[in-house]
Amino acid sequence: MLAIIETRKIFAGETEVAKIVFYVLALIVLVIFFVGVIRRLVVYNRGRRAPNFAWLRRRDPRDVPEVSERPTVPSSLVTIATNQTIIKTKHKVGVSHWLLFWGFIGLFLATSILSLDYDVLGNASRIITGHTYSFFQGPFYLAYNAVFDFAGLLALVGTVLLASRRWFSKEPQLDYTRAQKPESGYSRARIVIGDHVFVSGLLLILVTGLLIQGLRIDGEHFPSFEQWTWLGYLIGKGFAGLGVGAAAARAVHAWLWWVHVGLALAFVAYIPWSKAWHMLASPANLAVRDFSNVRRLPQPPADNAGYRSVDDLTPKELLGLDSCTKCGRCHVVCPARTGGAPLSPRDLILDLRQLADHKHGIPLLFDTETRPSPTGPMNEDGCLAGEVVVGETLWSCTTCMACVEICPVGIEHVPLIVQLRRTLVDQGAMDPTLQSALQNIATQGNSFGKSSRMRARWTKGLDFPIVDARTQHVEYLWFLGDFASFDERLMDISRTLATVLHANGISFGILFEEERNAGNDVRRVGEEGLFEMLVEQNMNAFAKASFDKIFTTDPHSFNTLRNEYPAFGLDRPVLHYSELLAKLLFTGKVAPGNLMRKVTYHDPCYLGRYNRIFEAPRAVISALGCDLVEMPRHGVNSFCCGAGGGRIWMDDSVLDERPSVNRIKEASTLDVDYFVVACPKDYAMFSDAVKTVGIEDKLKVVDIVELFAEATLSSALVDV
Amino acid sequence: MHIVVAMRQLADLVEELEVNGDGTDIDRDFVKFVSNEWDEAALEEALTIKDESAASVTVVALDEPDVDQTLYAALAKGADRAVKLTGHDPSAWVRTRERAQRIASFLAHEEFDLVLTGVQAADDLDGQLAGILGSTLDIPHAAVVVGVELTGSSLRVAQELGGGLVGVSELELPAVLGVQAARQAPRYASITRIRQAMQTQKIEEQEVSLEVTTPQVTVRRLYPPEKQGGATMLTGSAKDVATEIVNILRSKGLV
Incomplete structure (x- = not known):
């Protein structure tokens, strides 16, 4: 009796000629694939390397997790494996991608194992021993089919879901209309075709693969062990049910196999020359991303x-451009784009990528924009800042970091925008x-x-003197920032904070006339020289003063003092006043009254997203007896007021709707009476916005310290 | 084409100016000095002409507090040469007439086609500098210039006249212009560029000694404007207010 060996013949129906054709094709495909991969790697490697360049920056124990700490490689691998960054803001899309991701990894493994057995082990053993060995049989074969059929199912479900979204969804992030519309017009039809080729190609490869599996089993008269190949077996039964007999199945299999193989090989060749490159670039980018850069x-x-040119881009930036999948999440959350400004972080990345690929002589299949005249990404000799990417686009950025936060592949848009702005500043191409404002800062500080x-x-107007930290030691040096010092409306709030601290016996002082603008926004405008000058001046002032810690009113100053000044020698802890208020409450120093207010809280970008301080202000609000109702966009998803990155010094009249107005409208849908802020610029922006919306009698903008003062200083009730 | 731009340093008006102990000048010890904004417009116009044609631009200023900053900024913006004139007390108030003579004495040794300066300054509200320079050098002069156009060897200038009128006239070169406004807002020189200019370019120093001392007006007293009585608000019907106005005018002997 003949023993049944559970296996299948590789190249079952194909002739020797067909086999040779297959191997020649496979070789050509691998050459095309590796030429593409190597060319891209060479391009990355030739990127501009700053003196301290490293793909993986050395981790510093002083770095703050999620703020300035670079994620470890194992944690990045977990991020990649779980598709966490894709799932976190869009669950359905993320889970679909996860299915496709793991499904295809499974199928890739399946093909690799098969090749290892047949091409490597089989040929090697035949040459060495004269016998052809194979492990592709018996229990291994059964388990292989059972497991990888499951991978096939995962991939199929994921791909069908993603393809249907691509075909039918009307979501704004899938709309490729540019935020900045060139006068000459433009077409992104090719980009749309590229998307469809990619996802529909994957789907076809999967479907044909499953069909040939079913046809093969049907053609072999359903051997019982093939029940382990459960999906193929079911599909085969389906064919049999439709009346496709064994002979017919073998005939169809013969040509469908070529369709499947042809598509699969074409896809492999297509990977490094198209948006499919993100399959390799995006995980790599996630692994080397560095939160501290922003x-x-x-x-x-x-x-x-x-x-000025693509030669200025660093290896990591080049990799970042290639990682973009055009998912459009940055496009949707961007406050500039939302307000009608000509900036979309997605478009910026796509323009730079198209130009970089063109300059590096890498043909990008489909994924390019076309224009009747050589402008924007087609302007190959233009300066990146001002010509390829127009000035108004770059100046629209509020540096709120929403794009960086939401990007599922770890692209760092903001540092790139600032590098481009630096060129505009150098050329003097800016809003008057x-x-x-810059001239004022340079001359007056x-x-x-x-x-x-x-x-x-x-x-x-205070009934107690404020200590001069330059003449007397204090625990806390209070760094107010320009708005809290000079804006008439905010001076009241500064006095309230001083009163609160004084009443609680906090030892604090200020630098008086020697404090200068901290330079956070000056640096983000792109005026690096002025930033360095301000740091020098402030560091000189710090050197004259005696203090243990710094606290700031302004979250922007907080960010630069906390994250940027240490490189210039600042070695003292930096806090935000909301943290100080929280400390007062939770060390039992004050017993607040119960305010019983319904409030919402706006996370300032530079306090929340940038520095991950979400809890302190919320804890203060709750401890004061307020009922906090969150806006839909809060925490890391907070929506910018529109003032950051130097926007507060620029003209907003070109916008359709200022981001602050958009935000106040969001708050107005909640049943709250107070809009609590913890940032002087927010106070200024939102006080104006409630008037624009016309609800200043319904929704009152208050600073968190005003609530604090009201609840704790019974003798000095503050008018809120 | 060689354009000379004469620039001045002035006490920064955002500071609270105080009168010195003698009561004859502002207290110059504690104020910040900045460049005169009309001179900045003159520099911008010169640089715009340079951008259009192959002109060279020299900026000249008297040694005054923080003048280096202004000169380096001018170099960073694109001026070719910066000259600082010494030979006077840099911490004292230089009157416009003396300033003009010092600049003229520098220009006497220069080949130049055009001199541009601000139409006025906080210490020269009458806008005398350009005029005195013109007469000292015996060359044509125009004030309140809002537009400059080179036409071969002559110059067409637009001047703002009273009542919203603009007059266009032609001058022979060389000439002196008091600039009211440049064609575009003064350009920005980034701090990095200014610092680069400090490292790579030099300010030339030239000592000027005036042989004939300039006759000067002696300041007897400098004081902030004394507060006048506040305005009187007239109320009532139009007719009442009109009658009241007529009475006031009559009582002051004006009608």
Whole structure:
């Protein structure tokens, strides 16, 4: 009796000629694939390397998790394996991608194992021993089919879900309309075709693969052990049920096999030359991403003030461009784009990628925009800043970091925008209002253009003196920032904070006329020289003062003092006043009254997203007896007020709707009476926005310290 | 084409200016000095002409507090040469007439086609500098210039006249212009560029000694404007208010 060996013949129906054709094709495909991969790797490797460049920056124990700490490689691998960054904001899409991701990894493994057995082991054993060995049989064969059929099912479900979304969804992130519309017009039809080729191609490969499996089993008269190949077996039964007999199945299999193999080989060749490259680039980008880059901006290139050409891009930036999948999440969350400004982080990345690929001589299949005239991404000789990416686009950014936060593949848009802005600043191509703000900061040290001797004028009217930290030791040095010092509305709030701290016996002092603008937004505008000058001036002032810690009113100053100043020698802890207020409450120093207010809280970008301080202000609000109702966009998803990155010094009248107005409308849908802020710029922006919306009598903008004062200083009730 | 731009340093008006102990000048010890904004417009116009044609631009200023900053900024913006004139007390108030003579004495040794300066300054509200320079050098002069156009060897200038009128006239070169506004807002020089200019370019120093001392007006007293009585608000019907106004005018002997 003949023993049944559970296996199948590789190249069952194909002739020797067909086998040779297959191997020749496979070889050509592998050459095309590896040429593409190597060319891209060479391009990355030739990127501009800053002196301290490393694909993986050395982790520093002083780095703050999620703020300035680079994720470890194992944690990045977990992020990649779980598709966490794709799932976190869009569960359905993320889970579909996860199915496809693991399904295809499974199928890739299946093909690799088969090749290992047949091509490597089989040939090697035949040459060495004269016998052809194979492990592709028996229990291994059965388990192989059972497991990898499951992978096939995962991939099929995931791909069908993603393809249907691509075909039918009307979501705004899938709309490729540009935020900045070139006068000459443009077409993104090819990009759309590229998307369909990619997802529909994958689907066809899967479907034909499953069909040939079914046809093969049908053609072999359903051997009982093939029940382990459960999906193929079921499909085969389906064919049999439709009346496809064994002979017919073998005939169809013969040509469908070629369709499957042809598509699969074509796809492999297509990977490094198309959006499919993200399959390799995106995980790599996630593994090397570095959160600190946004909080602590990189230096300009050594020989230029900022980025001018694709040669200025660093290896990581080039990899980042290639990682983009055009998922459009950044496009949707961007406050500039939402407000009608000509900036979409997605478009910026796509434009730069198209130009970079063109300059590096890498043909990008489908994924390119076409224009009747050589502008934007087709302007191959243009300066990146101002010509390839127009100035208004770059100036629209509020540096709120929403794009970086939401990007599932870890692209760092903000540092790139600042590098481009640096070139515009160098050329003097900026809004006149911004220019005068920078000039004021350069001459007076503040954006208001007031004499630095007026900086402490807000202290007038207090019934106690504010300590001069330069003459007397204090525990806390209070760094107010320009708005809290000079803006009439905010001076009241500064006095309230001073009163609260004084009443609680906190030892604090200020630098009086020697405090300068901290430079956070100056740096983000792209005026690096001025930033360095401000750091120098502030560090000199710090050196004259005696203090243990710093706290700031302004989250922007907080960010640069906490994350950027240490590189210039600042070695003292930096806090935000909301943290100080929380500390007062939770060390039992104050017993607040119960305010019983319904409030919502706006996370300032530079406090929340940038520095991960979400809990302190919320804890204060709750401890004061307020009922906190969250806005739909809160925490890491908070929506920018529109003032950051120097936008507060620029003209907003070009916007359809200011981001602050958009935000107030969001808050107005909640049943709350107070809009609590913890940032002077927010107070200014939202006080204006409630008036624009016309609900200033329904929704009152208050600073968190005003609530604190009201609840704790019974004798000095503050008017809120 | 060689354009000379004469620039001045002034006490920054955002500071609270105080009168010195003698009561004859502002207290110059504690104020910040910045460049005169109309001179910045003159520089911008010169640089715009340079951008259009192959002109070279020299900026000249008297040695005054923080003048280096202004000169380096001008170099960073694209001026070719910066000259600082010494030979006077840099911490004292230089009157416009003396300033003009010092600049003229520098220009006497220069080949130039055009001199641009701000139409006025906080210490020269009458806008005398350009005029005195013109007469000292005996060359044509135009004030309140809002547009400059080179036409061969002559110059067409647009001047703002009273009542919203603009007059266009032609001058022979060389000439001196008091600039009211440049064609575009003064350009921005980034701090990095200014620092680069400090490292790579030099400010030339030239000592100027005036042989004839300039006759000067002696300041007897400098004081902030004394507060006048507040305005009187007239209320009532239009007719009442009109009657009241007529009475006031009559009582002051104006009608």
